Amino acid sequence: MEEVNNSKIKYQKRIVVFLDILGFENSLDEFEEEAIKKYDDKKSPRVIISKKANQFIRVFKDVISLMDNYDCKYYLFSDNICITVDPYSNRDLAIDILFTISTLFKRFSDMGYFLRGGVDFGWMLDEDDIALGVPLAQAYKIESEIAIFPRVVVSDNFIEFVNDFNLPENDQFNLENFIIESSDISYINTFYNIIRTDDKINFLDQYKEQIERKLIETKSIGKVYAKYYWLRNEFNVFIEKYLNDIEYFEQDIIFTKEDLEIINKTKIN
Numbered sequence: 074m075e076e077v078n079n080s081k082i083k084y085q086k087r088i089v090v091f092l093d094i095l096g097f098e099n100s101l102d103e104f105e106e107e108a109i110k111k112y113d114d115k116k117s118p119r120v121i122i123s124k125k126a127n128q129f130i131r132v133f134k135d136v137i138s139l140m141d142n143y144d145c146k147y148y149l150f151s152d153n154i155c156i157t158v159d160p161y162s163n164r165d166l167a168i169d170i171l172f173t174i175s176t177l178f179k180r181f182s183d184m185g186y187f188l189r190g191g192v193d194f195g196w197m198l199d200e201d202d203i204a205l206g207v208p209l210a211q212a213y214k215i216e217s218e219i220a221i222f223p224r225v226v227v228s229d230n231f232i233e234f235v236n237d238f239n240l241p242e243n244d245q246f247n248l249e250n251f252i253i254e255s256s257d258i259s260y261i262n263t264f265y266n267i268i269r270t271d272d273k274i275n276f277l278d279q280y281k282e283q284i285e286r287k288l289i290e291t292k293s294i295g296k297v298y299a300k301y302y303w304l305r306n307e308f309n310v311f312i313e314k315y316l317n318d319i320e321y322f323e324q325d326i327i328f329t330k331e332d333l334e335i336i337n338k339t340k341i342n
Contacts, residue, residue, distance in 0.1 A: 084196045090156040091212035092190035097152035175266035187223035191215025224260045264311040277339040
């Protein structure tokens with residue numbers, strides 16, 4: 074039998090992100106039920122629509138579209154998201170992918186979902202319909218075995234790669250503010266995305282509302298509650314650091330004393 078396509082798929086180095094949408098499995102039933110109940114069974118429609126499912130997919134596409142001009146591939150399947158980028162096509166991608174992950178984290182949290190994930194860097198076989206390689210397997214392993222809480226953990230390979238970049242000095246952005254290290258685990262400080270947000274107070278208020286809602290929903294489910302309680306603590310620690318170093322974080326903005334008091338009140342008791 075002759076080969077249909079003689080072109081060989083080549084390995085290339087890529088940043089690989091694997092994300093899991095926590096609690097999303099239950100939403101799949103809700104999406105289907107919402108679509109089905111709009112139609113009379115006797116009509117036997119071939120196509121049915123769920124507004125909630127469309128909203129979910131639209132958010133994902135809106136955020137990912139920010140990277141459409143770069144060498145970026147992405148896959149959304151069930152309750153998982155995979156993103157791969159070629160940082161050699163644009164050095165800024167090593168940083169932009171952190172902001173993209175943080176934006177996804179925020180936008181999904183606004184809909185009541187939180188993400189957990191892993192990020193790795195290395196050699197990949199990466200085509201439009203194929204994603205295969207050690208970094209993908211490693212990113213999945215990080216998500217499923219190490220992340221535990223609603224956070225996105227980055228591998229030593231990724232940290233080593235990014236540290237080779239010469240980031241500008243005295244710039245608003247600082248990798249140390251974006252990556253948190255705790256108990257030999259490095260993970261993305263998704264709240265740091267506030268520096269690219271115009272309405273700082275609303276940004277924090279929305280996070281507060283959704284984290285508090287999750288704490289109430291999971292109060293009777295010990296293991297799940299512990300995950301969101303961890304997130305609550307991370308949120309409060311970030312606000313404290315943000316207030317202490319606000320002139321560094323927000324170099325072009327002057328905050329009033331009242332603004333600072335309002336920000337401080339967004340901490341979750």
